[in-house]
Amino acid sequence: MVLLLANLVVSVLVVTTALAVPSMERRIAVLLGLGGATTANFLFWVAAPSLWTNLLSAWVCSVVGALLAVVAWAVARSVAPPAPVRRRS
Numbered sequence: 001m002v003l004l005l006a007n008l009v010v011s012v013l014v015v016t017t018a019l020a021v022p023s024m025e026r027r028i029a030v031l032l033g034l035g036g037a038t039t040a041n042f043l044f045w046v047a048a049p050s051l052w053t054n055l056l057s058a059w060v061c062s063v064v065g066a067l068l069a070v071v072a073w074a075v076a077r078s079v080a081p082p083a084p085v086r087r088r089s
Contacts, residue, residue, distance in 0.1 A: 011062040012037040015059075015062040015066050032070055037061070
């Protein structure tokens with residue numbers, strides 16, 4: 001069990017780092033990476049705990065979760081109206 005949790009933490013951190021390093025907005029990339037990877041792993045663990053015991057499944061969930069979080073963020077930004085520009089006086 002400790003090996004599975006360590007694998008989970010390493011996979012989430014590696015995927016988040018890979019997402020954040022080339023990003024221009026690193027804080028948002030870290031938020032999306034950590035949130036997406038952790039949420040995907042949790043949901044997969046709840047849905048299929050016996051399949052989650054495979055060491056590769058945590059990595060697949062981390063990558064898929066981070067990508068889905070980035071896609072959701074991009075869709076939300078494209079749909080939402082831009083913030084009004086403040087003029088300095």
